[in-house]
Amino acid sequence: MPLEPKPGILDISPYVGGRASVPGVARAHKLSSNESPLGPSPAALAALDEARPSLSLYPEGSARLLREAIAEFFNLDPARIIASGGGSDALLHLLADAYLRPDDEVVFGAHAFLVYKIATQANSARPVIVPEKDTNTGIRLDVDAMLAAVTPRTRMVYLANPNNPTGTSLNREEMARLHAGLPEDVLLVIDAAYAEYVGAKDYEAGLEMAAQFPNVVMTRTFSKLYGLAGLRIGWMYACPAVCDAINRIRGPFNTSLMQQLVASAALTDREHFWAAVKHNDRWLPWITAEIRKTGLRVDDSTANFVLIHFPPQGDKTAADADAFMCRNGIILRPVANYGLPNCLRMTVGTEEQNRLAVSLLQQFTAA
Ligand SMILES: Cc1ncc(COP(=O)(O)O)c(C=O)c1O
Numbered sequence: 001m002p003l004e005p006k007p008g009i010l011d012i013s014p015y016v017g018g019r020a021s022v023p024g025v026a027r028a029h030k031l032s033s034n035e036s037p038l039g040p041s042p043a044a045l046a047a048l049d050e051a052r053p054s055l056s057l058y059p060e061g062s063a064r065l066l067r068e069a070i071a072e073f074f075n076l077d078p079a080r081i082i083a084s085g086g087g088s089d090a091l092l093h094l095l096a097d098a099y100l101r102p103d104d105e106v107v108f109g110a111h112a113f114l115v116y117k118i119a120t121q122a123n124s125a126r127p128v129i130v131p132e133k134d135t136n137t138g139i140r141l142d143v144d145a146m147l148a149a150v151t152p153r154t155r156m157v158y159l160a161n162p163n164n165p166t167g168t169s170l171n172r173e174e175m176a177r178l179h180a181g182l183p184e185d186v187l188l189v190i191d192a193a194y195a196e197y198v199g200a201k202d203y204e205a206g207l208e209m210a211a212q213f214p215n216v217v218m219t220r221t222f223s224k225l226y227g228l229a230g231l232r233i234g235w236m237y238a239c240p241a242v243c244d245a246i247n248r249i250r251g252p253f254n255t256s257l258m259q260q261l262v263a264s265a266a267l268t269d270r271e272h273f274w275a276a277v278k279h280n281d282r283w284l285p286w287i288t289a290e291i292r293k294t295g296l297r298v299d300d301s302t303a304n305f306v307l308i309h310f311p312p313q314g315d316k317t318a319a320d321a322d323a324f325m326c327r328n329g330i331i332l333r334p335v336a337n338y339g340l341p342n343c344l345r346m347t348v349g350t351e352e353q354n355r356l357a358v359s360l361l362q363q364f365t366a367a
Pocket of ligand 1: 033034086087088089090113160163164191193220221222223229232233234
């Protein structure tokens with residue numbers, strides 16, 4: 001018998017990240033990966049130097065330095081934090097590795113972050129994909145439909161709040177209702193990668209739920225608002241039993257000292273944090289309003305990107321827009337693989353990038 005991977009693995013469509021360049025275009029602006037237009041904090045960059053002497057030594061294995069910094073900042077128990085040097089992506093996988101058995105069911109929305117399906121299939125478990133609601137403000141997760149999809153085989157529910165690529169989020173009450181409807185042997189994974197951008201008062205990133213319930217985990221990242229996508233560092237908060245399971249299977253040195261020092265410095269630079277929040281608060285509504293003036297549908301977003309809808313037919317489709325934008329130096333994200341073939345996702349960029357992108361979309365729609 002030839003060597004074969006576990007069932008499900010060869011059904012996985014590999015994750016394709018946002019493009020960073022366009023052949024033949026000298027200067028292309030990347031608005032395809034929800035990175036921060038402000039980049040990392042100067043304090044984070046300074047911490048890189050501090051990390052230099054550590055490169056030849058194994059780091060302390062539990063990321064104590066970073067866990068303590070996060071715990072102090074958010075007023076949490078450091079023992080219930082696990083850091084990851086592979087971004088929050090790696091934590092989403094570790095949770096699946098720890099809890100999914102073959103043929104278990106994993107529930108998530110029709111336009112969920114692609115890693116949920118990959119982590120599910122990598123463990124020979126079954127994705128249960130739930131339709132989302134198309135409302136007049138955007139495409140939203142449907143809590144009732146999610147709960148209706150739960151069966152005795154369900155082991156996990158993944159949910160990004162805010163969701164990528166739709167940009168919509170659930171409020172505290174909706175999250176509580178979702179959790180209340182789940183059996184206690186189902187793990188609710190709240191992926192709060194974009195939590196820092198949400199201003200709504202009725203939003204709860206998942207910390208309170210993860211602190212209270214043994215079947216809730218919240219994951220976070222330094223990749224988005226903190227401008228450290230290249231550093232690859234994320235963390236999670238969960239009950240001691242879930243942490244114990246993950247700590248048994250994670251890599252023994254899964255965060256470098258460099259990652260810990262840089263992320264800790266980023267966390268404490270509140271000036272940079274607020275500058276990034278303010279930048280997004282200024283440009284997200286502007287982009288949304290300006291693109292709407294072209295006649296294109298743009299959903300209300302609670303994150304650092306917008307979902308733009310294009311006509312399914314004719315010469316102004318999402319694929320036409322993508323090609324036009326790329327030719328003119330703006331790279332957006334096609335999201336057909338998220339079940340949204342008529343949409344493109346645009347990250348909030350610098351002022352220059354935002355103005356260029358909007359004026360190109362005006363030209364595209366007017367042509
Ligand atoms: C919803 C969501 N979760 C998780 C991630 C992964 O982030 P990280 O860089 O921490 O792996 C992303 C990144 O695009 C995301 O959009």
